[in-house]
Amino acid sequence: MIEIDSELCKDCKLCISVCPHHLIEPFNQLNQKGYAPVIFTESEHKKEDRKCTGCALCAMMCPEIAIEVHRA
Amino acid sequence: MRGNHVVGEAAIRAGCRYYFGYPITPQNEIPEYMSEKLPEAEGGVFIQAESEIASVHMVIGASMAGGRVMTSSSGPGISLKQEGISFLCALELPAVIVNMSRGGPGLGNIAPSQSDYFQATRGGGHGDYRTIVFGPNSCQELADLTYEGFNLADKYRTPVLVLGDGMLGQMMEPVELPQEIPLKKLPAKDWALTGAKGRASRFIRSLILDPIKEEEHNWKLMRKYEKITREEVRWETYFADDAKMMVIAFGIAARIAKGAIKRLREEGVKVGLLRPITLWPFPFKAIKEISKKVKHFFVFEMNMGQMLEDVKLGLEGNGEVHFYGRPGGVILTPLEIARVISSQYYQKRLG
Amino acid sequence: MKKVFGRPKSLKATPFHYCPGCGHSIIHRLIGEVIDEMNLQEKIIGVPPAGCAVLAYNYFDIDMGEASHGRAAAVATGFKRVLPDRIVFTYQGDGDMAAIGTAESIHAAARGENITTIFVNNGVYGMTGGQMAPTTILGQNTTTSPRGRKEKTEGFPINLSEMLAIARGSSYIERTAVNTPANILKTKKAIAKAFRLQMQGYGFTLVEILSACPTNWKMDPVKSSKWIDEVMTSHFPLGVLKDNSGDKKDAH
Numbered sequence: 317m318i319e320i321d322s323e324l325c326k327d328c329k330l331c332i333s334v335c336p337h338h339l340i341e342p343f344n345q346l347n348q349k350g351y352a353p354v355i356f357t358e359s360e361h362k363k364e365d366r367k368c369t370g371c372a373l374c375a376m377m378c379p380e381i382a383i384e385v386h387r388a
Numbered sequence: 389m390r391g392n393h394v395v396g397e398a399a400i401r402a403g404c405r406y407y408f409g410y411p412i413t414p415q416n417e418i419p420e421y422m423s424e425k426l427p428e429a430e431g432g433v434f435i436q437a438e439s440e441i442a443s444v445h446m447v448i449g450a451s452m453a454g455g456r457v458m459t460s461s462s463g464p465g466i467s468l469k470q471e472g473i474s475f476l477c478a479l480e481l482p483a484v485i486v487n488m489s490r491g492g493p494g495l496g497n498i499a500p501s502q503s504d505y506f507q508a509t510r511g512g513g514h515g516d517y518r519t520i521v522f523g524p525n526s527c528q529e530l531a532d533l534t535y536e537g538f539n540l541a542d543k544y545r546t547p548v549l550v551l552g553d554g555m556l557g558q559m560m561e562p563v564e565l566p567q568e569i570p571l572k573k574l575p576a577k578d579w580a581l582t583g584a585k586g587r588a589s590r591f592i593r594s595l596i597l598d599p600i601k602e603e604e605h606n607w608k609l610m611r612k613y614e615k616i617t618r619e620e621v622r623w624e625t626y627f628a629d630d631a632k633m634m635v636i637a638f639g640i641a642a643r644i645a646k647g648a649i650k651r652l653r654e655e656g657v658k659v660g661l662l663r664p665i666t667l668w669p670f671p672f673k674a675i676k677e678i679s680k681k682v683k684h685f686f687v688f689e690m691n692m693g694q695m696l697e698d699v700k701l702g703l704e705g706n707g708e709v710h711f712y713g714r715p716g717g718v719i720l721t722p723l724e725i726a727r728v729i730s731s732q733y734y735q736k737r738l739g
Numbered sequence: 740m741k742k743v744f745g746r747p748k749s750l751k752a753t754p755f756h757y758c759p760g761c762g763h764s765i766i767h768r769l770i771g772e773v774i775d776e777m778n779l780q781e782k783i784i785g786v787p788p789a790g791c792a793v794l795a796y797n798y799f800d801i802d803m804g805e806a807s808h809g810r811a812a813a814v815a816t817g818f819k820r821v822l823p824d825r826i827v828f829t830y831q832g833d834g835d836m837a838a839i840g841t842a843e844s845i846h847a848a849a850r851g852e853n854i855t856t857i858f859v860n861n862g863v864y865g866m867t868g869g870q871m872a873p874t875t876i877l878g879q880n881t882t883t884s885p886r887g888r889k890e891k892t893e894g895f896p897i898n899l900s901e902m903l904a905i906a907r908g909s910s911y912i913e914r915t916a917v918n919t920p921a922n923i924l925k926t927k928k929a930i931a932k933a934f935r936l937q938m939q940g941y942g943f944t945l946v947e948i949l950s951a952c953p954t955n956w957k958m959d960p961v962k963s964s965k966w967i968d969e970v971m972t973s974h975f976p977l978g979v980l981k982d983n984s985g986d987k988k989d990a991h
Contacts, residue, residue: 317740326759328953328960334920351759375744376920379764380755385744406821433820437813438846445810445843449786449817452804457817475807581802581818583825585781591796593805 317368317386318356318375324382325353331374331383337366340374353382391527392417392557394565395486395550398531399458400425401568402538404484405432406457408446410439410465413498414554415488418460430571440465444472444485451481452592454580456538460486462554463496463504467512473547474513477609478594480579482541484534485519486550488557491717499717500554502639505694508551509668516606518613520548520620521667523638527561529665535566542575544616551667553690555640555719613669622665623674627653631660632738633684635729636675636699638664640719641688647722648729657730657739659686667695675702684736685709686729690718708736747771749780751800760960762950763792765917766859767799769927770830774801777934783826784818786811790832791866792859809840812847815854826934828855834864837873837899844899851908851942855933858900858945860975861952869955873897876974881955896974900947904981910941912980916949916972918964925977936984949975 320340325347332340332354343355358368370387389397396418399407407426409419419436426432433450437443443459450457461469466487476483489504491497506512508521520540522533530552537548581592596602627649628634637645642663652659662678664671679685685707687696696711703709710732714720733739746752750771755764774780780801787795789808796803806814811829819827836844836858847854863881864870871881871888874896878887888896904912911933915926926948933944949971951963958966 324754328760330760330960330964333961333964370743372744373920376923377765379757379759379761379768381746381750381764381768383744384742386740387743388740406817408817435816435820435850438842441810442813442843442846445806445813446817446820448806448810449804449814449819450821451817452814453784453818453821455821471807472810475805479805581784581804582822583782583784584800584802589780589800589802591803591805593796593803595793595805 317358317370319384319386320354320356321382322347322353323349324380325351326380327351327353328379329354330377330379334373334377336371336373337368339366339368389527389563390417390558390560391530391552392488393421394527394530394563395460395534396421396425397565398534399484399538400429401566402456402535403569403571403574404456404458404538405429406450406455407459408435408437408443408450408457409459410437410443410461412462412465414490414500414557415460415462415486417557418486440468441472444469447483448472448475448479448481451476451483452581454577454582456482456542456574458484458486460488462488462490463492463507466504466507470513473519474515474517475594476547477517477519478515479592480545481547482545483547484537484541484550485547486534486552489551489553491715497717498554500556500640500719501690501715501717502553502641503691503694503715504551505667505689505691508549509670517609518668520546520616522548522550523665523667524550524552524556525639525643525663527556527559527563530556531563531565540620544612546612551639553640617669620666621669621671623671624663624665626661626663628660628662628678630658631682632658633686633733633736634678634682635659635661635686635688636695637661637688638667638695641690644720644722644725645688648726651722651726652730657733659729659733664695670698670702672702675699676704676706679703679706683707684738686732687711688725689713691715747775749774749800750798753797755798756794757791758954760951760953760963761791762861762917762948762952763859765923766857766926766948766950767795769923769930770857771799772927773931773934777931779826779934782824783828784822786815786818786829788831788835790835792830792832793866795830809835809838810843811835812840812843812852812854812856816847816852819852819854823853826855826937828857828934830857831859832865833860833862833872833874837897841899844903845906848903848906848909848943853937853940853942855937856945857930858947859950860947861950862971863952863955865952865955873899874975876970898975900945900980903945906943909943909945909981910983911936911944914947914949914975914977914980916967916977918949918951918967941984947975
């Protein structure tokens with residue numbers, strides 16, 4: 317699973333473009349800097365059995381080092 | 389020993405192990421000497437860089453790493469180094485920069501001149517800064533002042549300029565060379581960038597975007613320059629005690645003037661010489677002091693009137709100044725300048 | 740659950756000031772990871788550029804010394820000659836490397852100075868607002884080539900890495916990009932190899948990294964990523980331009 321630091325995210329959407337399971341989505345709440353940070357949506361897609369595999373492509377792509385990745 | 393070689397040897401004895409330069413007449417013997425001697429010295433590095441710009445930036449890197457480092461050039465090359473000199477001051481880095489001045493402006497010629505006084509003492513680069521400037525007038529002073537330059541540069545964390553000229557660089561005189569400083573006796577530098585081993589990382593930079601902090605940095609530099617002004621001014625007087633007219637000259641012009649004054653004194657002309665040895669800090673107090681007794685001054689320089697302005701600043705209106713300058717590399721003989729001085733002396737009814 | 744991805748130790752906790760999607764942020768992180776993995780934090784010295792990354796010392800927890808625009812290769816030469824057993828690298832943009840600093844770049848490579856240059860190529864002068872750079876491609880619009888770069892008036896872009904590969908003192912030159920995770924991994928490996936070869940005394944090493952500048956390209960970050968693949972790489976082909984290390988082709 318991943319943790320996104322919403323205060324670091326600048327909404328560049330590069331993580332969204334590389335996630336193979338489409339588990340990151342834009343969101344409409346602003347952070348302190350005025351960006352609308354993206355959110356990790358695994359919990360919303362549990363029914364479809366879409367799970368984060370910890371591939372870390374999102375974290376590798378993220379310029380802000382805003383994503384921490386945890387794997388079992 | 390030849391002046392240019394003296395500079396190199398004195399630098400090495402002062403612990404300089406890094407020299408980065410570029411060919412330009414009349415100082416080519418300096419890089420040539422360093423290319424010969426530095427690889428023989430422990431840790432010595434000589435690079436003939438691709439330009440005077442590149443060499444001054446190599447100086448910056450080597451100085452940041454904690455080394456005693458030197459570069460040299462002549463007027464046009466020193467022009468190229470101006471950004472680097474501004475950076476050295478802003479970054480508070482020690483270095484010695486030697487200028488063997490030639491005729492200018494532009495490409496000029498390769499004859500000796502003193503037309504880089506403004507360039508040396510008025511910045512030349514951007515921003516509020518000063519550099520210590522030495523004006524040697526003999527091979528012995530080239531040795532002593534180059535050597536001392538490294539010590540002052542380290543003491544104050546500021547670059548030192550040695551303002552020579554083509555004649556000093558080429559002339560051959562007997563010299564007593566200073567004692568070699570063993571490298572381990574050099575002052576430690578707790579600010580140098582050496583890789584953050586066993587300590588927090590540090591950085592050296594001059595970009596200070598916050599105007600309030602940049603202002604404070606400027607004041608810090610100014611306080612340093614004020615301290616140098618109080619403690620490092622040097623000058624010499626010659627036949628000053630009963631003088632009715634004082635010649636003010638520096639470097640090779642002062643050497644020529646001394647010869648003239650010796651001759652004139654034999655004829656009963658009461659003329660003396662004040663020779664600034666540090667061109668910055670300039671001996672303003674000494675000039676003001678002398679102007680209490682002497683009202684006539686004769687400024688002789690091999691340029692169109694540069695140190696002249698500092699003399700007038702120092703006098704604060706307390707004296708008449710006559711200026712005699714010969715730019716372009718023309719070198720007067722003592723006899724020729726003696727005639728001009730005595731002519732002025734008698735015109736002013738001093739004798 | 741175990742954390743498998745986080746911030747490198749040799750980067751300070753300071754959030755980056757770079758624009759959303761900027762390649763600098765990614766490259767800083769990769770350098771931080773390499774410094775961590777190769778244990779270089781105590782023996783590495785970096786020289787930042789004049790440009791958006793001028794404040795690099797606010798991010799890297801290593802010794803860093805400022806250079807004026809274009810002169811990093813000369814400053815790095817000074818460092819390395821005084822401290823030959825430290826790793827010295829410059830971090831420069833395309834203006835720094837290939838406009839004002841061309842002479843310093845070429846001569847450091849020609850002399851075989853044992854330094855590494857990280858050359859961030861985003862085809863514009865980013866910090867100053869997007870002016871034309873030596874690596875701006877023909878037809879590209881910038882604030883000083885508002886009609887698009889034209890052969891007749893603005894001339895051709897420069898492929899500096901290819902030029903430096905000709906210099907006999909250069910030993911390893913690779914061009915990578917940071918627009919996709921695969922390219923990001925290749926970039927990290929190239930940086931590590933460059934530092935490794937420096938430690939082994941191979942001479943001048945350089946990694947040129949095609950990097951997005953979404954703000955001045957006037958594209959969003961995802962489009963910028965694609966533009967690197969679709970347009971930039973045909974003018975600046977990715978791959979190893981020189982490798983004297985004896986490694987198998989394209990090995991890291």
